[in-house]
Amino acid sequence: AQTVTQSQPEMSVQEAETVTLSCTYDTSESDYYLFWYKQPPSRQMILVIRQEAYKQQNATENRFSVNFQKAAKSFSLKISDSQLGDAAMYFCAYRSADSNYQLIWGAGTKLIIKP
């Protein structure tokens, strides 16, 4: 069975600085998708970024980018120029390409932004 591990329960960063959240996963599959979701205090789940495993190029969305290392089964999220609005829980999630869209979730990392 697939598993997702987020080893950092909490991270803090100074406003305008860069922070990297780590995520590792375990799978025997070769085709899958990876996601980072953000959950602010409002508890909405917001998609931050996604990566297809068959793509070698790392996904980027404005200030958010990933470092996808397929061989190492690592999928870290880098947030550049951190803003106060980035404060939230961040969840890494895995989905098999042949599943019924079911996501496997990491435990989450709480990101604190220091003004």
Next chain:
Amino acid sequence: GAVVSQHPSWVICKSGTSVKIECRSLDFQATTMFWYRQFPKQSLMLMATSNEGSKATYEQGVEKDKFLINHASLTLSTLTVTSAHPEDSSFYICSAPGGGGWGQPQHFGDGTRLSIL
């Protein structure tokens, strides 16, 4: 973009009553929807997969008779917490795949905060 509406957002009720939570896909059809439970400061825990026109698939340890799921149409799934007790108090979230291929992400409702007195 794809939107999932979840209602109610917050409900407080007495122990022993049943509570129904609705999850609607507003601009797309969802043959599959997911129901999650989230405890404070924890990750999402999948409770069940709701399948349009057929029985839901429950995760191990989730009581089927306690958490009734109905997916009667392509845009609506409901979760009914029957004879709710204080231990059922939690945050419940639904989600649905947005279609457009396997790579599409799930879209989430805003969640329901359930408090049982």
